[in-house]
Amino acid sequence: MWKLYAILSAVFAALTSILAKIGIKGVDSNLATAIRTVVIIILAWGIVFATGAQNGITQLSKRSWAFLVLSGLATGLSWVFYYKAISIGKVNQVAPIDKSSIVLTLILSYIILKEQFTVKTLIAGGLITAGTFVMLWK
Structure with a gap:
């Protein structure tokens, strides 16, 4: 099953790049990243509540919290730099470096x-x- 999820991840990652390049035209890359992040937050928390996974939040260790926060910071910085790169460069040049x-x-x-x-x-x-x-x- 993990292979199906990985393939779907790749498909949506590819769509992300194309849709972002179209949507970012004339938009500050940081604003675009912030808008994308809000959508992701709503989607992610919607899935959490739809599946009942919110109950597990009280069971997270300090170590898990620390590494999830660090992972989130790394993701956020990756998105900020990616959006800046595609706002001034070609997706077909930025994507290979990103990948x-x-x-x-x-x-x-x-x-x-x-x-x-x-x-x-x-x-x-x-x-x-x-x-x-x-x-x-x-």
């Missing part, structure tokens, strides 16, 4: 989470890196 986060995630998962690399992971990471450079090559 190089996959390689950074693999590296950080090895360093921080102690997840192991496989030959397949190393090859895929190398191909993603090479693909990023090919997309940016003039």
Whole structure:
């Protein structure tokens, strides 16, 4: 089931870039990010209440709170910089650089989470890196 969710994530991430580029025309990138964030907050909390997951908030540890807040800050900064980048650049140039986060995630998962690399992971990471450079090559 996780593969279906991952595919849906990729589809909606792609739509996000295209819809954002269209919507950001003539709009300050920080304002656009704030509007997007409000929509996401409403959607996320709507899903939480629709599924009854709000009851779990009292069971969160301080550690979970700290890392979720840090994750939220990282996400917010990622969005701010992404929207700024697409507001002044082409999506087909910004997106490959943004998606190089996959390689950074693999590296950080090895360093921080102690997840192991496989030959397949190393090859895929190398191909993603090479693909990023090919997309940016003039």
